[in-house]
Amino acid sequence: MRCILYLLLWAAVGILVSCEDDPTESLAGVHDLTQADFDKVVTGGKHALVEFYAPWCGHCKHLTPEYKKLGEAVAKDPKLKNSVVIAKVNADDHREIGERFGVRGFPTIKYFGRGKPTSAPEDYNGGRTAEAFLAYLQEKVAADKGFARIGSLDTLARDFLAAADKTGAAAAFKAAAEKLDEAQRAAGLLYGKFAEKAVAKGGDFFKTETARLERLLDSGKVGANKAAEISQKLSVLSAFSPDDEEEDEATKEQLSKAEE
Incomplete structure (x- = not known):
């Protein structure tokens, strides 16, 4: 009986970890994009950081908690919330989007600059932590402070x-x-x-x-x-x-x- 209880406990823990690391999970402050709405959200009007993932990808699962923290941090910061979009795309289900932006592996993270063509995003090659993402975006926003100046x-x-x-x-x-x-x-x-x-x-x-x-x-x-x-x-x-x-x-x- 004790062995059965331990097995049930570990099974429950495994389910919780699996759910917590599910890249398809809806995350606060993070847009889940599809072919139908990608161009309505990533417009070039704001800075955008987009993760292209596959649900079965181990690295994508590992990234999910950090991306969750990133979305929450941006949502709580009025300046970033009004100037930055955080998004993710299931590029396994929506392969046409991945093909459009040259995605060859998972997770691929791309930065779409404010005021720049969405057809030519930058590859993000920095750290895969919420802190690294935030620092990167804050630098982009700071460098863009003179966007309206002449x-x-x-x-x-x-x-x-x-x-x-x-x-x-x-x-x-x-x-x-x-x-x-x-x-x-x-x-x-x-x-x-x-x-x-x-x-x-x-x-x-x-x-x-x-x-x-x-x-x-x-x-x-x-x-x-x-x-x-x-x-x-x-x-x-x-x-x-x-x-x-x-x-x-x-x-x-x-x-x-x-x-x-």
């Missing part, structure tokens, strides 16, 4: 910060924004809008407005469209930071170390 208007932003006549310097943004194409005009107009507010409210405006928008984003209470709008504003505001160049160098150094 080089010619960045120059005007530096001139504005150094100008004695702030009113005159602010007026230069309007003429510059009018020369932009339609895709850049919305961001271009933000430069002038922020410069005019700084003239009216004083030099601390950039710092206080950045802090206000970051609090809104961190709250997790804004919808996806509003979060995208806030992210664009924060990106443009970063052009008016006197520490911007130092921050860019620090980011470059961090990325350089990560690549070594």
Whole structure:
């Protein structure tokens, strides 16, 4: 009888471990993608990390707890939640997706960059832990902080910060924004809008407005469209930071170390 009880206990433990390591399991913060919805979720509008797995793959099963932790961590971080997609695809059932992205083994993990064609993702070759995934994504998001910025208007932003006549310097943004194409005009107009507010409210405006928008984003209470709008504003505001160049160098150094 005792032997039977031990066998039943170990069988129960085995079932729990098997369920815990099942790559087909629905995970919080992780999208389960199919051929029907892949292009609706991975659009290039956000950074995306996608695991291509097979249910029978031992390494995929081993990865499941870490991917679960990753999904939960991203879901709890408002900034990452609004800028990053974590997803997985059963590439054994949906082989056409695996073939589309050149998947030759399991698990294969690919990174789809924000604003880049989804047809050419990067292979992820880093560590297979939740911490390694998070560090990788945080670096990608940090490097992309200037996504809404425009080089010619960045120059005007530096001139504005150094100008004695702030009113005159602010007026230069309007003429510059009018020369932009339609895709850049919305961001271009933000430069002038922020410069005019700084003239009216004083030099601390950039710092206080950045802090206000970051609090809104961190709250997790804004919808996806509003979060995208806030992210664009924060990106443009970063052009008016006197520490911007130092921050860019620090980011470059961090990325350089990560690549070594």
